[in-house]
Amino acid sequence: MKRLIVPMGLLFGLFAILGVVRADDHSPVSLTARPAKTTLRPGETVTVVLSNFCDSAGNPADKMERIVVVANAGEILGGASAEMPMTPTGNQQAFQVGEGTVEFDYRAPLHCQKDEVKITFLNSLAYGEIDKIPMNLTEPYQTIATLTLKLNCAHYLLLEYNEDYLRLYGKERKDHRIRAILRIDLEPWVADNMLRVTNLSLLEFQGSANRVSATDQEHMQADTASPDFYNQLLLLFLDPESDDVQGLIYEDVPLLIDWHGDEIPEGPPDRINVGPVSEHRPDKREARKAGQDLAGDFPTDNETARRLRRMQRSLTQQFSATQVHPDNRVKTTQGETFFAGEGSWEKKFSNGHHRKTYRWELLLD
Structure with a gap:
C-alpha cells in the first residue's frame, strides 16, 4: 500500500478549510x-518542562x-x-500548548555514540481541537528553540537479556516473555584489569505471561524488577602479551x-540471572596445566616457600577451571575503548x- 504524501501548501489549505489554521x-x-x-x-531518563510559549x-500562545x-x-x-511526511529526522512527538506548561520525559540513548544530544522544538500550522484533527497529523513548521544535553559515556557496562517461552498442551497455550536492560557504572580500581562498580541501574524491564485454554484466559504482567545481589568488582580478561581486552569476568546479576x-x-520465573546463557564446560586439563606451570615460579628452599607455592597453584587451578565464559568473550571491538559480546x-x-539471549557492551573512556 502506497503512502499518500501531501504537499505543504495543500496541507495548509486543507487545515484552513477545516478551521484548524488561523x-x-x-x-x-x-x-x-x-x-x-x-x-x-546512557539510558538515563530526565524530565523536561516547557513554558513561556509566546507568539x-x-x-501567550x-x-x-x-x-x-x-x-x-x-x-x-x-x-x-507525529508521523506526517517531510518531518525532521529523529524521534519526535507532538504536544498541545494547553494551559501554558508542557512536561515530558526524555530518555538518553542506550548506546553512547556521541557526547551530546540535541532536542529541537518546532511550531506547527495545525491548530484546533483534537477531535477535528488528530495529534498525529501535527506537521512541524518552524524551529523555535533548541536544547542540548550532554552525555557522560565514561566507563559503563550495558547488559541486555531476553527470554521467550512457548508450550502448547492440546487446547491450552502457555507463554512468557522477559526483557531486561541494565547499566553498570564503573571506575578504574587498583590494577589495570580491575573496575569497581559504582552504580547499577535497571533501564528497562518488560515481562508478560499468558495461559489460554478453551475456557480460561489468564495474564500476568511485570514492569519492574529489583537486583537481589551483584558483584562490586569486574575483571578484564587481558591478553598476556598485548594486554588487549579479550573478555569479562563478572558474576550474573540476579533480578x-x-x-x-x-x-x-x-x-x-520469579527470578532471572542477567548474564551468560549458553552452555559452558570448562576444560579441567587446562586448569591443571596452568597450576603445574607455576612449579618453577616460586623458590622451594624452605617450607614456607613450598606452602605458598602450593596455595598459589591451587588458586590458579580453581580460577582456570572457571575460564571466561564464551558469552563474555569479546566478539566486537571499536577502537581501544568499545567491546561487545x-x-x-x-x-x-x-x-x-x-529461548534466551544475552548481549553486553563495555565502554572504557
Missing part, C-alpha cells in the same frame, strides 16, 4: 525549556496551539506520535521480578520452545 499567525515563536539535569548517563507579538519535539538520538516519552495479575500455575541458548520441544 488566518493571523499566533503560533508560538519562542518557549523556555528546563530539564531537571543537563548531563545524562510573534510577545503574547493559545492553548490549542501545537508544537513538535524532535530528538536526534534517544527517545521522547509522552505526547502523540527478582515483581509479577502482578492472575496466578498462573507453573508460570513464569553475546550468547544464546535454545531448547526445542515438540510442542514449543524456550
Whole structure:
C-alpha cells in the first residue's frame, strides 16, 4: 500500500478549510525549556518542562496551539506520535500548548555514540481541537528553540537479556516473555584489569505471561524488577602479551521480578540471572596445566616457600577451571575503548520452545 504524501501548501489549505489554521499567525515563536539535569548517563531518563510559549507579538500562545519535539538520538516519552511526511529526522512527538506548561520525559540513548544530544522544538500550522484533527497529523513548521544535553559515556557496562517461552498442551497455550536492560557504572580500581562498580541501574524491564485454554484466559504482567545481589568488582580478561581486552569476568546479576495479575500455575520465573546463557564446560586439563606451570615460579628452599607455592597453584587451578565464559568473550571491538559480546541458548520441544539471549557492551573512556 502506497503512502499518500501531501504537499505543504495543500496541507495548509486543507487545515484552513477545516478551521484548524488561523488566518493571523499566533503560533508560538519562542518557549523556555528546563530539564531537571543537563548531563545524562546512557539510558538515563530526565524530565523536561516547557513554558513561556509566546507568539510573534510577545503574547501567550493559545492553548490549542501545537508544537513538535524532535530528538536526534534517544527517545521522547509522552505526547502523540507525529508521523506526517517531510518531518525532521529523529524521534519526535507532538504536544498541545494547553494551559501554558508542557512536561515530558526524555530518555538518553542506550548506546553512547556521541557526547551530546540535541532536542529541537518546532511550531506547527495545525491548530484546533483534537477531535477535528488528530495529534498525529501535527506537521512541524518552524524551529523555535533548541536544547542540548550532554552525555557522560565514561566507563559503563550495558547488559541486555531476553527470554521467550512457548508450550502448547492440546487446547491450552502457555507463554512468557522477559526483557531486561541494565547499566553498570564503573571506575578504574587498583590494577589495570580491575573496575569497581559504582552504580547499577535497571533501564528497562518488560515481562508478560499468558495461559489460554478453551475456557480460561489468564495474564500476568511485570514492569519492574529489583537486583537481589551483584558483584562490586569486574575483571578484564587481558591478553598476556598485548594486554588487549579479550573478555569479562563478572558474576550474573540476579533480578527478582515483581509479577502482578492472575496466578498462573507453573508460570513464569520469579527470578532471572542477567548474564551468560549458553552452555559452558570448562576444560579441567587446562586448569591443571596452568597450576603445574607455576612449579618453577616460586623458590622451594624452605617450607614456607613450598606452602605458598602450593596455595598459589591451587588458586590458579580453581580460577582456570572457571575460564571466561564464551558469552563474555569479546566478539566486537571499536577502537581501544568499545567491546561487545553475546550468547544464546535454545531448547526445542515438540510442542514449543524456550529461548534466551544475552548481549553486553563495555565502554572504557
